[in-house]
Amino acid sequence: MNNKKNVLLGSLLAFSVSVSGSPAMAAVSSSEAARLGQDLTPFGSVRAGNAAGTIPPWTGGLTPEDAPAGYRGSGQHHLNPFPEDQVLVTITASNAGQYDEFLTDGLRAMLAAYPATFRIPVYQSRRTHAVPERVEDNTRANATSAVIVGEGAGIDGAFGGYPFPILHGNNEEKAWQVIWNHLVRWRGVSVARRSSDVAVQTDGDYSLTTSRQEAFFNFYNPAGSEATLDNVIFYYLSFTESPPRLAGGAILVHETLNQIINPRNGWAYNAGQRRVRRAPDLGYDAPVAAADNLRTADDTDIFNGALDRYNWEYQGMREIYVPYNNYLLSQAGTPHSEILGVAHLNPDLTRWELHRVHVVEATLKEGERHIYARRRFYVDADSWNTLLLDQYDGRGELWRVTFGMAKNYYELPGVWTALDVYHDLQARRYHVVGLDTEEPTTREFTDEVPNLRYYSPSSLRRMSVR
CATH class of the missing domain: 2.50.20.10 (Lipoprotein localisation LolA/LolB/LppX)
Known part of the structure; x- marks a missing residue:
């Protein structure tokens, strides 16, 4: 994350704490984010199919080609x-x-x-x-910087991709992350x-x-x-x-x-x-x-x-x-x-x-x-x-x-x-x-x-x- 982004994120987090009374939740580590595009798809789902064979592995989806x-x-x-x-x-x-x-x-x-x-x-x-390559790249960056602010009232540290491809935290925090992924999904x-x-x-x-x-x-x-x-x-x-x-x-x-x-x-x-x-x-x-x-x-x-x-x-x-x-x-x-x-x-x-x-x-x-x-x-x-x-x-x-x-x-x-x-x-x-x-x-x-x-x-x- 560059210095400009760090300064912006820090100021937003400080603001959100002062307004909401609760700190923003931490993002995932870079080692966890490295799973995107490996055992996880670039957008965070399990790449492999299910054990029964009724859900196939993800192999790239449908693209313009x-x-x-x-x-x-x-x-x-x-x-x-x-x-x-x-x-x-x-x-x-x-x-x-x-x-x-x-x-x-x-x-x-x-x-x-x-x-x-x-x-x-x-x-x-x-x-x-x-998704396009730029959305994959932004999603990978968001995984280590995106945070929920307030009581699910917003997100900071994310742009141009899914903010929470890897869910983390307690059940309430994961729920907020799922809904925010829906709200800002790629369209x-x-x-x-x-x-x-x-x-x-x-x-x-x-x-x-x-x-x-x-x-x-x-x-x-x-x-x-x-x-x-x-x-x-x-x-x-x-x-x-x-x-x-x-x-x-x-x-x-x-x-x-x-x-x-x-x-x-x-x-x-x-x-x-x-x-x-x-x-x-x-x-x-x-x-x-x-x-x-x-x-x-x-x-x-x-x-x-x-x-x-x-x-x-x-x-x-x-x-x-x-x-x-x-x-x-x-x-x-x-x-x-x-x-x-x-x-x-x-x-x-x-x-x-x-x-x-x-x-x-x-x-x-x-x-x-x-x-x-x-x-x-x-x-x-x-x-x-x-x-x-x-x-x-x-x-x-x-x-x-x-x-x-x-x-x-x-x-x-x-x-x-x-x-x-x-x-x-x-x-x-x-x-x-x-x-x-x-x-x-x-x-x-x-x-x-x-x-x-x-x-x-x-x-x-x-x-x-x-």
């Missing part, structure tokens, strides 16, 4: 790199007991709630996650997409909310460094295009790295009033307008935002079935009506694989308020995406089950979700984020570093179109 013939580049809907793969077994309500050790409470509940239609088609496991530098969200009613009826979204992941700014972050992980803009009652509205978010120094900054533009307002409630369990009360603000991206309302516990590693390599769900031209079933996605288009996950549980602190009293996260050990999330109400009953339908974006490369799906078991409705198969393009990634004035409140009204 592995893109199927005919794929032209970023923005084109992905071609399935595994067209010959066949379903190995289909888990249903009638045979679920045979696979119980590999199922979550949420999956068991879905099978029980929809025994005639919900099923889990299991394919061979393919560990497709990969490219700049990305734009036009897509639709939908709330599916009990009779299968739905209407689309279409928006265009743009994000700049400042944490991975190739022209920046830890010293230039200015405490912002990413900048995010969303402009609603339809339906008419919501069209012209916009949201701007500046997501912060150390929430002790500065909480999230958010602004909203109301087309009817033609005014930009601060949005201090753009977090926690604030309802999302397009979700018809099926998603909270911190449900977005499976989970986002501050950790401070919960007590956190790391519950170890498990091998479970998770949605992975879901190329059939995102094929160009597939009608939304073919993807969306009455109670859940069309299972014939989904792909599930056995993977290692980190299990983290969050329990609402005494005196704090949130509609979810308990949340259990299942975080992919390779990509650090949260792929499954079970959420419980104040009575302790399982309420909502979230799926992150992941695939490898081989142009990046890296694994991210194609669709995020939120099931309400009590209302028997569900919500889907990210439908774009009827659009001419999908997510477009670039390494472009924008002028940050583009992501300023003054730009919201100018760029919003009714």
